[in-house]
Amino acid sequence: xxxxxxxxxxxxxxxxxxxxxxxxxxxxxxxxxxxxxxxxxxxxxxxxxxxxxxxxxxxxxxxxxxxxxxxxxxxxxxxxxxxxxxxxxxxxxxxxxxxxxxxxxxxxxxxxxxxxxxxxxxxxxxxxxxxxxxxxxxxxxxxxxxxxxxxxxxxxxxxxxxxxxxxxxxxxxxxxxxxxxxxxxxxxxxxxxxxxxxxxxxxxxxxxxxxxxxxxxxxxxxxxxxxxxxxxxxxxxxxxxxxxxxxxxxxxxxxxxxxxxxxxxxxxxxxxxxxxxxxxxxxxxxxxxxxxxxxxxxxxxxxxxxxxxxxxxxxxxxxxxxxxxxxxxxxxxxxxxxxxxxxxxxxxxxxxxxxxxxxxxxxxxxxxxxxxxxxxxxxxxxxxxxxxxxxxxxxxx
Amino acid sequence: xxxxxxxxxxxxxxxxxxxxxxxxxxxxxxxxxxxxxxxxxxxxxxxxxxxxxxxxxxxxxxxxxxxxxxxxxxxxxxxxxxxxxxxxxxxxxxxxxxxxxxxxxxxxxxxxxxxxxxxxxxxxxxxxxxxxxxxxxxxxxxxxxxxxxxxxxxxxxxxxxxxxxxxxxxxxxxxxxxxxxxxxxxxxxxxxxxxxxxxxxxxxxxxxxxxxxxxxxxxxxxxxxxxxxxxxxxxxxxxxxxxxxxxxxxxxxxxxxxxxxxxxxxxxxxxxxxxxxxxxxxxxxxxxxxxxxxxxxxxxxxxxxxxxxxxxxxxxxxxxxxxxxxxxxxxxxxxxxxxxxxxxxxxxxxxxxxxxxxxxxxxxxxxxxxxxxxxxxxxxxxxxxxxxxxxxxxxxx
Numbered sequence: 001x002x003x004x005x006x007x008x009x010x011x012x013x014x015x016x017x018x019x020x021x022x023x024x025x026x027x028x029x030x031x032x033x034x035x036x037x038x039x040x041x042x043x044x045x046x047x048x049x050x051x052x053x054x055x056x057x058x059x060x061x062x063x064x065x066x067x068x069x070x071x072x073x074x075x076x077x078x079x080x081x082x083x084x085x086x087x088x089x090x091x092x093x094x095x096x097x098x099x100x101x102x103x104x105x106x107x108x109x110x111x112x113x114x115x116x117x118x119x120x121x122x123x124x125x126x127x128x129x130x131x132x133x134x135x136x137x138x139x140x141x142x143x144x145x146x147x148x149x150x151x152x153x154x155x156x157x158x159x160x161x162x163x164x165x166x167x168x169x170x171x172x173x174x175x176x177x178x179x180x181x182x183x184x185x186x187x188x189x190x191x192x193x194x195x196x197x198x199x200x201x202x203x204x205x206x207x208x209x210x211x212x213x214x215x216x217x218x219x220x221x222x223x224x225x226x227x228x229x230x231x232x233x234x235x236x237x238x239x240x241x242x243x244x245x246x247x248x249x250x251x252x253x254x255x256x257x258x259x260x261x262x263x264x265x266x267x268x269x270x271x272x273x274x275x276x277x278x279x280x281x282x283x284x285x286x287x288x289x290x291x292x293x294x295x296x297x298x299x300x301x302x303x304x305x306x307x308x309x310x311x312x313x314x315x316x317x318x319x320x321x322x323x324x325x326x327x328x329x330x331x332x333x334x335x336x337x338x339x340x341x342x343x344x345x346x347x348x349x350x351x352x353x354x355x356x357x358x359x360x361x362x363x364x365x366x367x368x369x370x371x372x373x374x375x376x377x378x379x380x381x382x383x384x385x386x387x388x389x390x391x392x393x394x395x396x397x
Numbered sequence: 398x399x400x401x402x403x404x405x406x407x408x409x410x411x412x413x414x415x416x417x418x419x420x421x422x423x424x425x426x427x428x429x430x431x432x433x434x435x436x437x438x439x440x441x442x443x444x445x446x447x448x449x450x451x452x453x454x455x456x457x458x459x460x461x462x463x464x465x466x467x468x469x470x471x472x473x474x475x476x477x478x479x480x481x482x483x484x485x486x487x488x489x490x491x492x493x494x495x496x497x498x499x500x501x502x503x504x505x506x507x508x509x510x511x512x513x514x515x516x517x518x519x520x521x522x523x524x525x526x527x528x529x530x531x532x533x534x535x536x537x538x539x540x541x542x543x544x545x546x547x548x549x550x551x552x553x554x555x556x557x558x559x560x561x562x563x564x565x566x567x568x569x570x571x572x573x574x575x576x577x578x579x580x581x582x583x584x585x586x587x588x589x590x591x592x593x594x595x596x597x598x599x600x601x602x603x604x605x606x607x608x609x610x611x612x613x614x615x616x617x618x619x620x621x622x623x624x625x626x627x628x629x630x631x632x633x634x635x636x637x638x639x640x641x642x643x644x645x646x647x648x649x650x651x652x653x654x655x656x657x658x659x660x661x662x663x664x665x666x667x668x669x670x671x672x673x674x675x676x677x678x679x680x681x682x683x684x685x686x687x688x689x690x691x692x693x694x695x696x697x698x699x700x701x702x703x704x705x706x707x708x709x710x711x712x713x714x715x716x717x718x719x720x721x722x723x724x725x726x727x728x729x730x731x732x733x734x735x736x737x738x739x740x741x742x743x744x745x746x747x748x749x750x751x752x753x754x755x756x757x758x759x760x761x762x763x764x765x766x767x768x769x770x771x772x773x774x775x776x777x778x779x780x781x782x783x784x785x786x787x788x789x790x791x792x793x794x
Binding site: 220222224225227256260261265270271272278281284288 | 617618619620621622623624627628650653654657658660661662664665666667668669671674675678681685
């Protein structure tokens with residue numbers, strides 16, 4: 001019998017409504033401000049990761065993502081491996097009878113169920129799954145909060161993907177980062193009607209990496225200091241209350257304002273960083289027209305470090321929002337699933353948009369390459385769909 | 398003999414390097430922060446205005462701009478007329494022998510030498526010329542500083558067009574606005590080599606008006622308060638010193654950062670205001686590549702409330718900057734004059750741009766409709782080219 005140990009988990013993508021931008025400690029990935037996100041459904045977007053280890057593996061940890069071998073020598077991956085092995089060693093020290101897994105090479109195999117070309121930040125789901133899978137493999141008694149401190153060191157926003165629903169990340173004040181961790185504001189079941197429509201924009205070229213970009217902002221923007229000092233602390237409270245109260249209008253307004261504030265900080269960086277393009281601006285205008293037509297805020301845009309628009313709305317307004325975009329983008333990928341098929345193209349909404357800001361319709365039509373229909377979802381889930389077989393071989397799929 | 402009194406003046410356009418955005422008093426046009434601009438040469442961009450008055454004119458003041466009759470009942474035009482008439486009345490009170498011009502209807506006729514379609518803010522030159530022409534007509538003993546307080550009430554940035562060269566506008570702190578006026582930082586002759594290349598971008602639609610936009614920023618942006626509080630006061634000092642020292646690199650860096658800061662404030666407004674588009678961003682990238690290739694900052698972009706790029710540079714770098722854009726935009730209007738004809742299309746610079754950021758070349762080519770080659774210039778100049786003849790008739794041209 002081969003001594004192969006393995007554990008598999010899924011982890012979700014999250015999209016922040018209060019943005020993480022700026023590190024107070026780049027080595028420990030400690031942020032300049034707290035942030036808050038919605039965890040998205042893993043039916044639509046998830047990473048599946050198997051962590052395995054064995055005394056029979058050749059020396060050296062390995063990581064395979066979507067069939068591509070990755071460099072594991074980077075400080076971030078190493079920080080995660082190291083922290084998890086230390087926790088395992090504590091168990092091995094307490095219970096000499098358990099196998100000494102911490103000494104075996106780790107083989108990690110990971111797959112995303114969404115196209116890499118979508119330009120969605122996969123590092124959050126990736127590091128959350130990696131940390132959760134190794135923690136399960138090592139049978140660590142840690143809760144998500146504890147693991148979030150470790151995942152944070154791999155990729156800041158990964159700490160938020162260890163929880164489902166509505167998730168905060170407390171910046172903390174300690175130098176060692178012990179108090180900088182994620183927490184659940186509310187589970188998905190508290191406000192399950194939250195939907196997200198992602199407009200994937202075909203960008204000509206990848207922009208500035210977020211790690212480089214955020215530190216240039218911290219170093220050069222003269223407007224940015226207002227975010228950690230005043231703007232974000234106030235918005236964290238407003239947003240947590242909006243979620244508790246299921247107050248969509250406040251949720252939406254704070255989401256849009258914070259996205260704008262983040263991109264304004266990028267523009268105030270020297271040299272300036274642009275993630276929004278004319279397609280992004282057209283999506284913003286479409287959301288403004290939708291809200292004006294409804295007479296209240298029923299849709300909220302937000303943009304991460306790229307031109308893709310994420311539009312949050314409640315299920316009851318699917319016709320007004322997803323219906324409008326289906327009418328414009330019905331020939332693009334992303335409407336094939338059951339939910340997508342059920343959405344009626346909303347010709348009346350297109351007519352209103354045409355009247356109010358007709359110029360944006362061809363811009364959206366030409367600039368969006370696919371859509372992703374999703375919504376709030378659960379945190380990591382243990383899986384038996386292992387990507388490493390009982391002989392330690394990568395499962396070919 | 399007909400009793401027609403007239404006086405004619407020209408006034409220049411100015412383009413700010415430290416931006417005016419936000420009013421602390423919308424009625425008096427008092428700004429939230431000081432600003433600083435370069436007055437552009439009137440050979441390329443100017444307003445020509447004749448102010449005339451006569452007891453024989455029918456009742457009511459009139460204003461004709463580029464052959465179009467304008468409404469003069471607006472508070473801003475009225476504020477200018479009223480302030481100038483009051484100063485004239487003081488003279489008439491002191492010297493009963495002078496004609497009582499303050500009681501006669503005013504007929505103002507104004508023409509720009511640049512296409513309205515260029516989307517250049519003509520209100521600064523327009524109100525500066527209007528105020529200067531009426532002041533000359535009334536033989537007011539006022540200097541440009543005094544007149545700048547009046548022109549400011551017509552259009553904020555008009556106060557800076559009463560001076561040539563490098564011009565500041567002090568925000569002032571008084572409620573009545575008496576200390577909010579323009580002043581000359583340095584005459585054009587101090588640093589005459591300053592050139593400006595304007596890339597006129599064919600925008601699909603006029604954006605948010607600046608008056609509405611800036612007050613929405615003041616009311617909603619949470620980052621903007623840093624500008625009046627810290628950012629602009631520091632930059633005003635840095636910029637004045639850079640001009641005194643003829644330190645182009647500092648001049649350029651502060652110019653670019655302040656343009657970015659202004660547009661970041663617009664983006665942080667709710668709802669967000671966008672003036673920059675993908676063509677503007679391509680122009681920014683081109684300037685970044687020019688500077689990187691030169692190994693120092695030889696060009697500075699700045700953008701007002703629209704997508705047009707204004708690029709400042711020194712005459713010695715004409716080949717590197719204007720030459721690059723001539724190679725890309727040589728078939729567009731604006732190169733016909735003597736200076737434009739003398740510029741060689743710089744193929745080597747295009748090659749560098751192609752290598753570093755080739756994607757921007759077609760964006761600039763397709764998005765820029767014309768160029769304007771100009772540079773630092775003088776303030777208003779009295780003219781005998783009257784737009785009203787000796788019989789009080791508008792001169793047809």
